Amino acid sequence: MSKQESRGLADLRAMERKKRLQKILAAKSRPTAVAADECSALVIAIGLGICTVAAGEEILQCRCDLPVAPGDRVSIRHGRIAAIAPRRTTLCRRDPANPHRERVIAANLDLLVIVAAIEDPPFRPGLVDRYLVAAARGGVQPVLCVNKVDLCADTRIADPWREMGVPVILCSTRTEAGIGDLRDLLSGSLAVLAGHSGVGKSSLLNALADATRASTGPVNEQTGKGRQTTTSSRLYQLRNGARLIDTPGIRELGLGRVTLAELRLAFADFDAFACKYRDCTHRTEPGCGLRAAVESGAIGKNRYNGWLRMASEL
Numbered sequence: 398m399s400k401q402e403s404r405g406l407a408d409l410r411a412m413e414r415k416k417r418l419q420k421i422l423a424a425k426s427r428p429t430a431v432a433a434d435e436c437s438a439l440v441i442a443i444g445l446g447i448c449t450v451a452a453g454e455e456i457l458q459c460r461c462d463l464p465v466a467p468g469d470r471v472s473i474r475h476g477r478i479a480a481i482a483p484r485r486t487t488l489c490r491r492d493p494a495n496p497h498r499e500r501v502i503a504a505n506l507d508l509l510v511i512v513a514a515i516e517d518p519p520f521r522p523g524l525v526d527r528y529l530v531a532a533a534r535g536g537v538q539p540v541l542c543v544n545k546v547d548l549c550a551d552t553r554i555a556d557p558w559r560e561m562g563v564p565v566i567l568c569s570t571r572t573e574a575g576i577g578d579l580r581d582l583l584s585g586s587l588a589v590l591a592g593h594s595g596v597g598k599s600s601l602l603n604a605l606a607d608a609t610r611a612s613t614g615p616v617n618e619q620t621g622k623g624r625q626t627t628t629s630s631r632l633y634q635l636r637n638g639a640r641l642i643d644t645p646g647i648r649e650l651g652l653g654r655v656t657l658a659e660l661r662l663a664f665a666d667f668d669a670f671a672c673k674y675r676d677c678t679h680r681t682e683p684g685c686g687l688r689a690a691v692e693s694g695a696i697g698k699n700r701y702n703g704w705l706r707m708a709s710e711l
């Protein structure tokens with residue numbers, strides 16, 4: 398065999414090896430398609446290469462190399478997550494380390510509880526709006542939970558969202574105000590507590606768990622007490638049938654590109670004002686009913702500025 402021929406053969410073999418490898422990698426990254434009823438385990442928490450699942454009354458640690466999230470229904474084979482059931486709904490964010498990648502924070506949610514503090518840390522309307530876009534995208538019903546109302550009696554800041562039909566709960570884990578309403582709202586649902594760090598998500602979870610501690614169960618025990626910083630998301634099962642996912646606080650909710658339709662869902666209180674153009678971005682278009690509403694005071698300046706901030710990402 399000439400030198401040239403043998404090099405050609407080596408190239409061919411290398412190419413075949415590469416193809417084989419690509420095939421294996423493709424098969425690995427593609428979760429097996431399965432029927433939802435095969436996936437009987439519920440993902441509770443995720444660690445590095447392992448995840449905690451509830452299978453009936455048992456809590457198991459499984460090896461896992463699929464992109465699962467708390468709330469996922471999964472099937473287990475030989476101690477490993479074999480498949481993820483199709484997700485009903487999701488809460489997603491852009492990976493801060495890689496803006497091209499989307500991360501699922503939680504799956505199969507009935508409710509997204511956007512937790513904000515009336516004070517300490519300061520109320521951030523922009524973050525609420527971003528969560529509303531994420532809720533619309535993932536098909537999840539949002540709820541706005543304004544905590545620490547013991548610190549400030551004026552709760553008008555929540556008005557725009559109440560007016561647009563988002564359920565608003567004013568609460569305090571100190572005075573227990575609103576905790577009963579929140580518990581009733583969550584009953585029987587899978588919900589996630591999301592919001593800036595320090596707003597009281599874990600305190601709310603504890604307050605809700607206390608109220609349901611009358612009967613005990615394996616998952617309930619993991620709620621724990623004390624104030625520590627939440628470092629990873631975890632699902633807790635409450636006695637009233639609610640399942641709550643506590644998440645670590647985030648500073649920014651990366652959404653990638655936002656569409657006008659998504660933005661309009663997050664600012665549904667603007668729908669009451671007619672503009673000349675149906676796809677008006679309320680920035681510079683003539684005949685903009687929204688800008689007229691801002692001028693007349695029917696829409697608050699802050700609310701409009703919130704729109705402008707997000708519209709800059711269109």
Ligand SMILES: Nc1nc2c(ncn2[C@@H]2O[C@H](COP(=O)(O)OP(=O)(O)O)[C@@H](O)[C@H]2O)c(=O)[nH]1
Pocket residue numbers: 544545546547548568569570571572593594595596597598599600601624625626627646
């Ligand atoms: N004044 C007041 N402080 C609260 C309330 N809820 C929680 N906190 C305090 O806020 C801080 C952060 O609470 P934490 O539950 O860890 O917040 P998370 O980071 O959102 O989980 C803690 O010092 C809590 O004691 C409340 O309703 N009122």
Ligand SMILES: [Mg+2]
Pocket residue numbers: 598599600625626627643644645646
């Ligand atoms: Mg926490």
Ligand SMILES: [Zn+2]
Pocket residue numbers: 672673677678679680682684685686687688
């Ligand atoms: Zn307009």
